[in-house]
Amino acid sequence: MRVQRVAKGDVIFAQGGPAARAWAISTGCARIVQTGSNGRQAILRFIGPGQMFGTVPLFTDHRLPADAIAAQASSVLSWSEADLLRLIDRHPRIAVNLIAVLGTRLGHLQERVRELTTLRAEQRLALAVLRLAAQAGRETAGGHTIGLPLRRRDVAEFSGTTLYTASRALAAWQKAGLLATCRGQLTICDASGLRRIAGDG
């Protein structure tokens, strides 16, 4: 296992490059960002402490499908492909477990695909916020705070809308007391209100 420190904004691995290692965040967090040939990009997921990333292409075509960018100064762990396969060979259970993890991610992505095609921007934004809270939220004074440094742009690229509509929606919700933002930290005050806006279960 290799340990590595990265600074905010550093590229942990780059889209299109060869996949040679399995990664995990120990402290800090990262964004997984895919860029199209037109230059526009979408955030596929946020990685928090304890989560693995970049693992899947080791089992497929060994091409990294997206960038991994440190969203904060972070500490990153990684394993070589050989180590990972050895481990699986010795403990088949690990493979079944990995299937479950992939399956869950697959399910989430499928939902996201449906949401992107059937919901409007405002609803998708609300869902994005709720989802991030579920993934990286912790109880704080005044609500559920998302433990990720989120710019408007991040929320936008994660929910499939633009910086501007994201800003307008979040500002409106802040005014309405549904959530609060402070120093890049987002706190949800009224989750059920947001769920009502999302209107999708």
Place this chain on the structure above:
Amino acid sequence: MRVQRVAKGDVIFAQGGPAARAWAISTGCARIVQTGSNGRQAILRFIGPGQMFGTVPLFTDHRLPADAIAAQASSVLSWSEADLLRLIDRHPRIAVNLIAVLGTRLGHLQERVRELTTLRAEQRLALAVLRLAAQAGRETAGGHTIGLPLRRRDVAEFSGTTLYTASRALAAWQKAGLLATCRGQLTICDASGLRRIAGDG
């Protein structure tokens, strides 16, 4: 293993129900369709002969995330969960292989998510057609024919747009000689032309 015949339009399994078996199409084809609480639906994938479906939730929460609908009269195979697990236990390679399959699907879904957020309807439609051709196309007189019964509505719900814009785009492309439709069969005449429209690689 169980064998089953289904008619066009039959529900093979229904969204929200318990996942108890792994499925595959022997002959014919099926649509995997997810419906939101607002009633609007998205086609997640088309299943052709030889492809498995409904397998993932066996490894996760045992809840089916979508409907499987026969798009033609089809012959459907299925295995019980116990059989599948026994098989994996005996041949760990199967699990690794399954991981690869899931990984590929995951990669495709991620691309779709990006496309839905960054491309316009016309580009997404072109990509949808190209993707279906890659999955289920066969060489025929005058081009590459997609071996699936595709209504405009299917193309629309697969590419995240409406029946109407899909109709307009396909009609225009037909006029321009890029493709042809006949009896629910879609034939691509000028793939590179479509790729140029998709403009995404």
Place this chain on the structure above:
DNA sequence: CGTCGGTTTGAATATACTCAAAGCCCGTGG
């Protein structure tokens, strides 16, 4: 021959994107 599923087309409208500009906050350096 009538009906039904599917397609096409037009016109009106909503939706959210684009671009431009100003404001704000914070850290940096003079």
Place this chain on the structure above:
DNA sequence: CCACGGGCTTTGAGTATATTCAAACCGACG
């Protein structure tokens, strides 16, 4: 300590884009 600059956010106005709805059309099948 204050001024400056850069990243980020907010807001407005105009506009592209695709959706919605309605209606006509077409072909297949019973």
